[in-house]
Structure formats: structure tokens, C-alpha cells
Amino acid sequence: MTRVQTSDKRPVLALSGGVGGSKLALGLARVLNHGALTIVANTGDDFEHLGLHISPDIDTLIYVLAGLQNQQTGWGRRDETWSFMAALGELGGETWFKLGDRDLAIHVERTRRLRAGETLSTITSEIARSLGITSRILPMTDDRVRTRVITQSGTLDFQRYFVEAQCLPEVTGFLFDGAAHAQPHPEVLATIRNPALRAIIICPSNPFISIDPILALPDLRSALASSVAPVIAVSPIIGGHAVKGPTAKMMKELGRTVDVLTVADHYRDVIDGFVIDTTDAQLASKLDLPIEVRPILMLSLADRETLAHAVLKFADRLANPTT
């Protein structure tokens, strides 16, 4: 496996949800210099469960970047055991949201520290560091933002829709409670405004529920708009299908065609360039912005690194067309 580490030390910012986005985030972390990458994690999925503060996207990013993720499930930790969940069921506790024994440690420790007055960003940074992660993983905000899913069956808290109802209710829209008044993390804004910033990369996460909550923070969105660095999105749709999760189902329910054109249109006001899969090459001419066509299905670690490298090069070309 070739690891093509760049000598470029300029900072790079990535916006990411959980499983899908974390694949590219890992690729970026591996090809960039230590400390160059800052990942902004969606916290709209966060919720309180069993009295614990759970941050699913932050945790997935931490586990993936630390090499601790569960390869089978895509979420949670590898070498997981399930004694807690079994015992909780015996006591009559709620078991619809699966928490593995190892995974539980991050929720208990985070909750303890939040109650002691520490910020989610400080706790996230220190946990990431304790697991040997050299990239910065920052929650989009330390304020409370909660994604709610408007469905034909009513408006549901995100995890009730996503896990308990298994994304079955038909979606008509989304709410990001608290987003309008949430302050983006100062380091996120500082990174976006850094004149040396090389690129802002929107990872191939679900646009509606993983990236939109981040873009719903007014100060973050306006900072993006005025950043000198190119903003590049990588499509979560390949050949009319979502690689994982309910992205395609949501698009259909919202009356949109499931293709890269819909994704590009969704990000229209935000991005300077768009990366689509070779499968979708024939749609490139219908897109009125700079397009990079690459194999974007990341199966291997090498795929993640290769795509990360290609996205960075694409950003460099957009920033400086003469090179």
C-alpha cells in the first residue's frame, strides 16, 4: 500500500458526517502532514440517551482515525462486546440504540466531563489525542443543535427516525433546532479564514442530515462563502445510488432525481468544484462548475488515500489555474 504523503504543510478543512465522510477524512489524514487536517464534525445527530451524551459522528470519526472502527457494522468499535446491552435489557432498560461495552466508555467519559463544565470540543480533542489522532476533530459548535426529521408520520428526533424507525417514515424536510443561533467553534472559523488554507472539502456524507446541519450555522456558512480556499464537495451518490445509508431514499422522497446533478444543485451556493465517480462521467457536461471525475468508491485504504490526493490536487488547480 503506497502512502503518498504530501510535503505541503498548508491547513486543510474537511466537513464530515459519520461513516461515509470518515472514509475520505481518513484518506486526508493519511496523505497530509501531521496536524494539517481539521475535521468539522456534524453534531446535529447528537442526543441524550440513558442519561449519556452521545455524539455519533464525532465518535465514528475518532474510531476511524484511530483505527478502532468496527469494519463489519461501519459504526461502533472493533472487538466489541455487548454485555452491558444484554444486562440493561434484563433490567427493563431501553435497548433500541445499541451501545457496545467499549463504545460506552467514550459516552460515559464525555458525559462526565460535560457535566463538569468542559466543552464538547475540548473533550473531543483530548479524547482524540489520547487515542493517538494527530488531526484535529472539532464539533461544528459547542452549542446544542438537534436535527429533527419531518416525516409523513410526524416530526421525529433524529435518532428516533434513523435508528428506531430505521429511516422508514417518508421524509418531507428537516429542522436543525438551535442552528440559527449556534456559534461555530472559533477554531473552525479561524481555519476557514486562514489565508494559507489550502482547501475546504465536503466529504461524501449525506447532504441533508450530515452536511446541512453544519451549513445551517449562519457564521460558518458566511465564512465559507468568503474563504479564499476552494470549496470542493465529493459526491455521496455514485451511478444513481447512495454508497450507504438513506441519502437516495431521502432524495426520492423529497421529489428529486437520485443523481450527482441533484447533489451539485444542493451545494450550488457553497462549492467551487465537485468530484464525481467515473460511472457518472457522462453527466459532467451537464454540471456548470469545475468537475473532477475519479473513482470515488473507497473500498480499500489505498482508495481513500488516492481520492484524498486527487481532491487536494483538484483544489490546488482551482486555486491556481496556471500551475
Add this chain to the structure above:
Amino acid sequence: MTRVQTSDKRPVLALSGGVGGSKLALGLARVLNHGALTIVANTGDDFEHLGLHISPDIDTLIYVLAGLQNQQTGWGRRDETWSFMAALGELGGETWFKLGDRDLAIHVERTRRLRAGETLSTITSEIARSLGITSRILPMTDDRVRTRVITQSGTLDFQRYFVEAQCLPEVTGFLFDGAAHAQPHPEVLATIRNPALRAIIICPSNPFISIDPILALPDLRSALASSVAPVIAVSPIIGGHAVKGPTAKMMKELGRTVDVLTVADHYRDVIDGFVIDTTDAQLASKLDLPIEVRPILMLSLADRETLAHAVLKFADRLANPTT
């Protein structure tokens, strides 16, 4: 194994700490009619750890009565796994107090319900019922009482002394913070005042740290003094040694002789009868109260039942000397 179930339906009250006391509590639960036994658990050992409310003595009683206890350690659950603790250590969390993955369920569920406004007694009852326990296990109070250990090295929170410092500091006394104003659970008082009450049994727990916190509740102590039922203590000391834990070490450090005379003297104002081991039979004549001499080292389940039966018969004889 003979199970000698009594046909007597009168209620019985037991005061108990954790490991030692739970052996006799289990014996009583097995020989008494379903629902006849109420066990009052010490909550002076309770503490907040990792943001969780931990009630060690209640949990030991629940696990022992549900047949879920860890036979090797004496505390915690059988078939335990330790993934949570290992993962917590990796994150830099506190690991001096060992919480198994299965055990964790009771702490998380209890803490969630306490935060939702339920009482410790309600939560305890419902968890016990969900595990099939037919005896009532009640915390001595729903109010906050915290045992603190006065040592040559300063005054320590109980679990810091007991677990972290491994009982090594030399003890000079104990404080039961909150006990003076704590209200005993109303059902405990009602049981003590029940004219049909057959016996009040002080289980062979550590007098200083398991039973004294219960007796430190003024209303509970005065109710005991006026109860019509005989109060019987079973010695935690056999042949000058404690069966388990720091009882003997504490007695020495407090300048007392480690023998049944010291235990009887300690309970002098409270008990009507005292049960000592056959090993200590020669000391019976030095005790100025009714004495029952029995093998009290409970190794097998049959030992627990036999002693429970003997203690109840002793109480019956004290209550009605002519039978």
C-alpha cells in the same frame, strides 16, 4: 440440598451491608415465604463515580438474591466482561473503581432514573422485581448519607478509603454525613412498627461501615428500640477473625479486642439476642444477653438456609419464651 421453607407468613426485617450480610439475607429469602422478607440496605457506601450513582450494597444484595453474583470476587456480576474498563483506560478515564460491563447497566439505568426524579427506593424495587426477586430490598433512606472514614492520613470518602486506598490507612473513626437529618424509608419504619413483625435481624456485616450508617438514622434507631419484635445480631467475627473485609483491622485500630464480646458491646443498646459461632462457645458466658451458638460460617447455600432458620427460631424463642 434441603430447602426448609417455613409456613410462617409474618414479616421479617433484615439490616444488611454487602457481601457478608447478603449471605444471610439470601438464606432468609429462601426459608421465608415469598414477600415476607424486607432487607434494609446500607447506602452510606453510595457514591458518584464517572457521573454514575453507584450503590454497592444494594447492588450486591440484588445480585446475590437474583443469583447473579460473581462467586470469585464476592462483588459484581457473574459472567462479567471488562471491555468498558479497558476502553475507559485508553481514553484517560479513571479506572481505580472497577465496573464490569454487565454491572454497568444497573448504574446507568439507576442514574438515568434518579435524574428523571424517581427515588432510589422505587428504582431499587423495580430493578429487583425485573430480576425476579420476591423479597423487598429497600435503601435505608432516599436521602443522601455518605460514610467518611477518619484515618491517620485524613478523612476519606468511603470508596477512596475502601477501594482506592485498599483500607490501608489506620482508622480512628467514622462520619455518616447527612445521617442525622435523613428520613428512613417509610416502608422500613412501617415494617419495624408492624405488630406482626417476627424478627429484626442484623446480618453479619461490618458493624462500623455497614450497620452503623443504618443505625445512625435517628428515626430508624428509635423505631428499632420500640419494636415489639426481637432484634438479633449475627456476629461477623468468628474465632477472633473477620470472615471477610476490614472488620478485624478496624477493631484493632480502634483499640478494641477482635472478638464477639466487642461486637456484642457495640450493639449493646440495640439487640435482644446475639448469634455466635461454635468456635466462640466458651465466650457465651461472658455475654450478658441471650446467646445462640451455631456454626455461622456460611460456605454453602445450605449453610445460609440452616443459619437463617436457626436465627428465626432463636427470635421466636426470645419473643415467646414459653414455646
